Amino acid sequence: MSNISDVAKKAGLSVATVSRVINNHPYVSEEKRQAVYEAMAELSYQPSSAARQMRGQSTKIIGVIVPRITNPFFSYLVDEIQQIAFQNAFQIMIFQSNESSEKELSFLELLAKKQIDGIIMCAVEQDQEVIQEFTKYGPIVLCNERFDNDQLPTVSLDQVNGAYLGVNYLLEQGYEKIAYATGGQFEEAGKDRDRNKGFNQAMADAKVPIKSEWLFVNCHTISDGRKIAREISKMSDVPEAIFTGSDEVAAGVIVEAQKLGIKVPLELAVLGFDDQPLAELTTPAITTIRQPIQTLGKETFNLMLSLLQERPYQIDGTKLQMSLVIRESA
Amino acid sequence: MSNISDVAKKAGLSVATVSRVINNHPYVSEEKRQAVYEAMAELSYQPSSAARQMRGQSTKIIGVIVPRITNPFFSYLVDEIQQIAFQNAFQIMIFQSNESSEKELSFLELLAKKQIDGIIMCAVEQDQEVIQEFTKYGPIVLCNERFDNDQLPTVSLDQVNGAYLGVNYLLEQGYEKIAYATGGQFEEAGKDRDRNKGFNQAMADAKVPIKSEWLFVNCHTISDGRKIAREISKMSDVPEAIFTGSDEVAAGVIVEAQKLGIKVPLELAVLGFDDQPLAELTTPAITTIRQPIQTLGKETFNLMLSLLQERPYQIDGTKLQMSLVIRESA
DNA sequence: ATGAAAGCGCTAACAG
């Protein structure tokens, strides 16, 4: 590997001039600039990123924390972020927090070590104060997660509205006995609180009571969905419809319900969330709430970029709307 | 951020000693070692990775190239690799080549820039010589891809056998009019050539002729699968079964076929590949060839690690067997 | 067993 002084020697110039050319500084004559380019090409020179980093420059790497990459919602989100990062000459480093706050902390520390320029958090396990503390090392932006008093730069979708949209649709279809599967604990302040709020609000607006037996917590996977279907099948008072937190859960409910002889949507209407590819694969296909993942990813990265460059950025919220996709399951 | 000399000062020792402690060198008295640890803790000192890299040390980052992370096969593979990388204190950097050889090349160059220690290629777009060239900068291991005369360290599954297994099962079920959807071009030397070989072999062994109209090339997605179903429905001579290159394609075929009134598996048996979660979601559920992704990921990373540490590693091929998972679609 | 000091490759004053 050749270094900057090899290039300088070859071009018959000083390292400073070479450095200036690399960094597109003004005040270099066109003639010498060309000479440097030639020398770089001949030596197939690549500036050492380590050395540049040490000089306090950026790493051109953004960390992205997700709970788990195998969840299609996140793999699509990461895909989007990575595409536009690549266009901007950034690499991204994916971290899976696996709902472990220690793991998350170890990723945050990479920012302190200056191994990455910034972090996009699509999952958060720490308290706000802890995260806030790390912002002094570099920008941290929250993506589709938020704290109630958001001090941190955040791009998020209106989950309250998303849930309201879904539950309200169920209500409009005439369903009143509505079950709900949340990814969190159905707590005031915990995970998925915004969706819970939307659910509560829609039910309250329609003056339909919520039945606590029909509340399923901590549901994320296909097999969680299957479990729900089994539980429902054993109930004496069964719900007519269920609003789930993801298409995967919905798919699980549908598949298992049918195995148990429960007709969907006739005996149990199922509403998904996300609009993942698999939503079209089940029979019946899943009616769901579409989250604009592409725009979400794009806006998040743009916000990160503007923070890095210390220029203002206005998020275009109009493109971040949830929408209802009606198929067959509800 | 405090640096090594802050720690040295605090501990009343030299930077050299601190460095020795950090790197677990011998010849440091237990007493001073403790003093250093204390000072590090008090200052919450983190060695700068940039500085270490510049000293020719490793980055503790492995790059992983996949075609696209949204493909569940790869997201599960990456998940597995990342889990065991984390256990070994490595970070992984995911690159999506999107079937573009320029993109792939730009990732390979990160190895030359010493920004990463090694590369795991789960997709390859370059010629072998090009890749070989980069091995002088660090280890490159192929994962589930291979060249015919493999010079490069490789962990791969027996795709010939996998395909043979599937097609043979179809044959055993009495199907003779068998269609085949490959991810490549059905060429002797191109992509998916091993599976093609398995297909050809199984058909030849059973003395069943291959019909070229029933060969579909370049199929990867659900919508590719749908397209196939539509084409089949228009044929005058229709196949009785189809062997696909992935569960996604199979799912697309199934969903669209049923929409068109073709009964699966009665009128068209469908065989998938991978055993992805979605294989259980369609009606009928997909009969498929299971690839041992977890073991594949683990063996690949272990091989990389051994290369990095320049010690030998024997891949345990017995755990890398394909298997047939019989469900309902064939 | 410990410390002083020489770089690793690069950028950014500073001087011309």
Add this chain to the structure above:
DNA sequence: CTGTTAGCGCTTTCAT
């Protein structure tokens, strides 16, 4: 416009 030079934080001889 261009060159000289002092570090960035760390590891590693080479002394002691």
